[in-house]
Amino acid sequence: MSWGYKPNNGPQKWVENFPIADGVRQSPIDIVPGQASYDAGLKPLDLKYDPSTCLDILNNGHSVQVTFADDTDSSRLTDGPISGLYRLKQFHFHWGASDDKGSEHTVAGTKYPAELHLVHWNTKYASFSEAASKPDGLAVVGVFLKIGGENPNLQKLLDAFDTIKSKGKQTSFANFDPSTLLPGCLDYWTYDGSLTTPPLYESVTWIVCKEPITASSGQMAKFRTLLFSADGAAPDCMKTARVKNEDELLSKWCSSSS
Ligand code: B30
Numbered sequence: 001m002s003w004g005y006k007p008n009n010g011p012q013k014w015v016e017n018f019p020i021a022d023g024v025r026q027s028p029i030d031i032v033p034g035q036a037s038y039d040a041g042l043k044p045l046d047l048k049y050d051p052s053t054c055l056d057i058l059n060n061g062h063s064v065q066v067t068f069a070d071d072t073d074s075s076r077l078t079d080g081p082i083s084g085l086y087r088l089k090q091f092h093f094h095w096g097a098s099d100d101k102g103s104e105h106t107v108a109g110t111k112y113p114a115e116l117h118l119v120h121w122n123t124k125y126a127s128f129s130e131a132a133s134k135p136d137g138l139a140v141v142g143v144f145l146k147i148g149g150e151n152p153n154l155q156k157l158l159d160a161f162d163t164i165k166s167k168g169k170q171t172s173f174a175n176f177d178p179s180t181l182l183p184g185c186l187d188y189w190t191y192d193g194s195l196t197t198p199p200l201y202e203s204v205t206w207i208v209c210k211e212p213i214t215a216s217s218g219q220m221a222k223f224r225t226l227l228f229s230a231d232g233a234a235p236d237c238m239k240t241a242r243v244k245n246e247d248e249l250l251s252k253w254c255s256s257s258s
């Protein structure tokens with residue numbers, strides 16, 4: 001059985017096939033702003049994205065992912081907490097079954113309805129797959145989505161969802177500028193962490209934007225029309241929240257009676 005988000009294959013079970021799940025720099029985490037230390041040496045992020053590197057949009061069975069050509073430096077991240085140049089490989093989202101949960105990171109316990117991840121790899125390595133397991137291999141920019149006005153830039157993606165409803169479906173997605181999904185202010189929190197899904201490599205410099213972007217409740221509902229399941233199988237709506245606290249409650253709480 002492959003990994004997923006159900007009780008029988010979800011985050012609490014991942015350790016059985018991916019022992020690094022018990023590692024020391026696992027993501028996501030709860031970010032407690034008052035406990036973060038101010039680092040005057042941190043530079044502003046320098047993100048440059050070329051819309052012509054945008055290739056396609058894919059339902060990979062655990063998220064919706066937009067993939068970029070990464071054979072040149074045209075779409076890249078520099079500065080911020082990282083050194084060197086990291087190329088954009090893909091972005092994807094995590095969301096919940098309802099608007100009260102869905103983000104992976106939380107801010108002082110607050111869950112957002114969704115979280116966008118822009119995944120970049122360090123060009124000191126030869127490729128994404130080589131970088132993915134290295135301690136300084138990846139830099140992921142996380143952006144929270146909160147409920148607010150309809151987001152026209154997000155809508156361009158959502159309009160493609162009917163075509164990629166089930167697992168394995170893919171369609172071309174040309175000329176999309178991912179910087180249109182970034183908040184106006186690029187202030188961030190950063191820490192050394194991991195991939196939040198298998199293979200859970202401890203290879204990610206996390207850069208989590210403090211300012212969320214907005215999506216309407218109707219737009220959030222559109223995410224939940226995507227399916228984990230392939231065509232022909234029983235439809236199974238995709239919701240990819242780890243819901244960390246609930247997982248922990250399930251596994252750690254004991255009762256003195258049944
Ligand atoms: S995340 O940003 O920490 N959520 C991967 C990339 C970013 C994150 C998590 C995982 C990743 O590259 N996983 C391995 C590659 N995947 C393909 C993929 O791009 O999404 C292979 C796979 O499962 O078997 Cu999924």
Ligand code: ZN
Nearest residue numbers: 092094117196
């Ligand atoms: Zn992610």
